[in-house]
Amino acid sequence: xxxxxxxxxxxxxxxxxxxxxxxxxxxxxxxxxxxxxxxxxxxxxxxxxxxxxxxxxxxxxxxxxxxxxxxxxxxxxxxxxxxxxxxxxxxxxxxxxxxxxxxxxxxxxxxxxxxxxxxxxxxxxxxxxxxxxxxxxxxxxxxxxxxxxxxxxxxxxxxxxxxxxxxxxxxxxxxxxxxxxxxxxxxxxxxxxxxxxxxxxxxxxxxxxxxxxxxxxxxxxxxxxxxxxxxxxxxxxxxxxxxxxxxxxxxxxxxxxxxxxxxxxxxxxxxxxxxxxxxxxxxxx
Ligand code: C2E
Ligand code: MG
Ligand code: MG
Ligand code: MG
Numbered sequence: 001x002x003x004x005x006x007x008x009x010x011x012x013x014x015x016x017x018x019x020x021x022x023x024x025x026x027x028x029x030x031x032x033x034x035x036x037x038x039x040x041x042x043x044x045x046x047x048x049x050x051x052x053x054x055x056x057x058x059x060x061x062x063x064x065x066x067x068x069x070x071x072x073x074x075x076x077x078x079x080x081x082x083x084x085x086x087x088x089x090x091x092x093x094x095x096x097x098x099x100x101x102x103x104x105x106x107x108x109x110x111x112x113x114x115x116x117x118x119x120x121x122x123x124x125x126x127x128x129x130x131x132x133x134x135x136x137x138x139x140x141x142x143x144x145x146x147x148x149x150x151x152x153x154x155x156x157x158x159x160x161x162x163x164x165x166x167x168x169x170x171x172x173x174x175x176x177x178x179x180x181x182x183x184x185x186x187x188x189x190x191x192x193x194x195x196x197x198x199x200x201x202x203x204x205x206x207x208x209x210x211x212x213x214x215x216x217x218x219x220x221x222x223x224x225x226x227x228x229x230x231x232x233x234x235x236x237x238x239x240x241x242x243x244x245x246x247x248x249x250x251x252x253x254x255x256x257x258x259x260x261x262x263x264x265x266x267x268x269x270x271x272x273x274x275x276x277x278x279x280x281x282x283x284x285x
Pocket of ligand 1 (some may be wrong): 061062073074075078091118119120150180181237238239240257258259260
């Protein structure tokens with residue numbers, strides 16, 4: 001009897017795993033179609049000077065508007081895009097779209113601001129990365145100095161040696177580099193010193209517990225102090241409350257993004273938000 005139960009369990013798991021594999025496959029096929037059919041879009045989240053609320057930039061965040069009209073968040077499809085390699089074409093689509101948008105903002109007379117774009121691990125290893133970035137900058141006419149790439153700490157650390165060369169080359173193109181989700185990986189201070197980057201983005205998991213959680217206090221304070229001693233700019237993610245903002249400011253972090261200021265917004269709403277904020281009409285104090 002025990003034996004037959006064992007077999008049933010086995011069959012149950014096999015069926016479940018098969019279903020899971022099929023789901024992933026159909027998701028992958030749908031995502032491939034979505035890229036072809038232009039069903040992807042970008043939302044933009046403002047980054048602000050925490051002290052004044054003045055916008056200093058925006059982060060482009062990809063969304064998938066499925067044919068049923070639902071907006072699928074990146075957490076549901078970026079992992080599949082990574083596993084299937086689709087992230088490479090998807091990533092170049094994101095970069096071209098963001099730079100095109102950024103260029104049109106400049107052409108409309110808006111003040112220059114930094115435009116942050118996320119780069120995934122697979123893109124990071126793509127041999128044509130630099131050539132493709134240069135080509136997109138040339139094609140769109142977006143100024144390199146205003147572009148910032150966000151690369152997660154884990155991607156950078158697992159990338160190892162030669163990628164430091166890519167970082168140097170990126171800097172030579174004139175773009176800035178931020179380490180995303182900082183604090184979740186295992187960078188040593190030595191490694192950090194070796195990487196020519198500009199910004200450390202404090203993972204929102206640590207901002208979350210501010211201002212009361214002693215661990216989060218200590219971790220965010222340490223990251224801010226480390227960033228400053230290495231002459232990197234600390235940027236806080238996931239700032240949701242005034243108390244969090246005040247804590248960050250007091251510890252010396254001047255830049256951040258989060259729902260306290262604005263959610264990631266469709267392009268039209270973001271333009272309106274930026275215009276109001278630049279006119280001083282989006283006060284958060
Ligand atoms: P990320 O780059 O760390 O982006 C920040 C995420 O935090 C965004 O989630 C944003 O909506 C969310 N967020 C911002 N402020 C707050 C806040 O105050 N509270 C909370 N709870 N969340 C906040 P989103 O848009 O769902 O993106 C999730 C992740 O997907 C991103 O994390 C990034 O790793 C990845 N991703 C998004 N767009 C792209 C892309 O174009 N390329 C690549 N490779 N990855 C992307
Ligand atoms: Mg990011
Ligand atoms: Mg992040
Ligand atoms: Mg926490």
